Amino acid sequence: MIYFGIKFHLEKKNAEDLIQFFFKHDCLGCEVIEKPDINDMYGEIYTLNENDYPEKGVIVCGYFTSSDIITLVNEYLQTKKITLLSDIQIERVTDAECDTYKEHFKIINIDERLKVIPSWVEETSQNQVIVKILPGTGFGTGSHPSTKLALTLLSKYISTDDVVLDWGTGSGIxxxxxxxxxxxxxxxxxxxxxxxxxxxxxxxxxQVDIDCNLCSIEAVNGYYSLVISNIVLQVLINGTKDVYDRLRSNGIWIISGILETEKDILMTQISRHNFKLIELIFEDKWCSLVVRKEVE
Known part of the structure; x- marks a missing residue:
């Protein structure tokens, strides 16, 4: 079977609505291509092929079984008065190429309790909780060490009484x-x-009930028994006090997204806010930790 990868180059502010439109019209998967800021505030280092990224805006690529979607999208763009930044690009994708794409996304056994599978895999289990993730839309599929570490700790520390905040949810995994x-x-x-x-x-x-909100940690209301975050160091540091304020007494914070070389910097910060280290685990060059809020 032939599939169509159709790319639309537009301003980032219009991308969310276009993605929503895609999935209302039988989109099989979607990805957003955006050039990272090599001078961003978090000090990340990128090695980029500039030809892979748009100089301005973002490219939204949707995968469909028919190219007829282009007519519908053009009508949508006209209705919304959205101007594309470059011409629409279409590429044919074969079953073999789709299978090659799918080979990059394997079933991930986190532990005896938890398993992450791609959305196209049909699997049930009496012994493990199965989480399905749609790859191709970015924001985390479970394969990165920092995500696996976070999931490992979550599986260990979660309880049925927990009220949980996922700060920087990404894919929602x-x-x-x-x-x-x-x-x-x-x-x-x-x-x-x-x-x-x-x-x-x-x-x-x-098919789960989760309250998803577009906001920063500073704007969060309520109190939580467990906070989990898999984000970069500087954001964690900036939000440490906010997490402390939102955690209940003796609440748990599971922290991931940290390089081994950054661990001491983070530990210094969280100790200033009366967090006690409970556990620290490693994979490759990454580490994740569990800390508990200590009441002053």
Whole structure:
């Protein structure tokens, strides 16, 4: 069978609505291509092939069984008065190429309790909680060491009484796992509208009830027994006090996204806010930790 990968180059502010339109019209998968900022505030280092990224805006690529979607999208763009930044690009994708794409996304056994599978895999288990994630929309599929570490700790520390906050939800994989592992209530937040849209797609795919909100940690209301975050160091540091304020007494914070070389910097910060280290685990060059809020 032949599939069509159709690329639309537009301003980032219009991407979320276009992705939503795609999935209302039988989109098989979607990805957003955006050039990272090599001078961003988090000090990340990128090695880029500039030809892979748009100089301005973002490219939204949707995969469909028919190219007829182009007519519908053009009507949508005209209705919304959205101007493309370059011509629409279409490429044919064969079954073999789709299978090659799918080979990059394997079933991931986190532990005896939890398994992450791609959305196209049909699998049931009496012994493990199964979380389905739609790859191709970015924001985390469970294969990165930092995500696996976070899921490992989540599976170990979650309880059925927990009220959970997933700070920087991305694909929603941590929030969905928390709910399917038995958490009482789960809230997921992110400041990126595209990430939150992706999370909602995966929440629906897993048929769970999660409150997804577009906001920063500073704007969060309520109190939580467990907070989990898989984000970069500087954001964690900036939000440490907010997490402390939102955690209940003796609440748990599972932290991931940290390089081994960054561990001491983070530990210094969290110790200033009366967090006690409970556990620290490693994989490759990454580490994740569990800390508990100590009442002053």
């Amino acid at each position: 941590l929030a969905i796992s928390a709910k399917k592992l038995g958490a009482k209530l789960v809230t997921a937040i992110d400041i990126d509208p595209l990430a939150l849209k992706n999370a909602k797609i995966n929440v629906d795919l897993n």
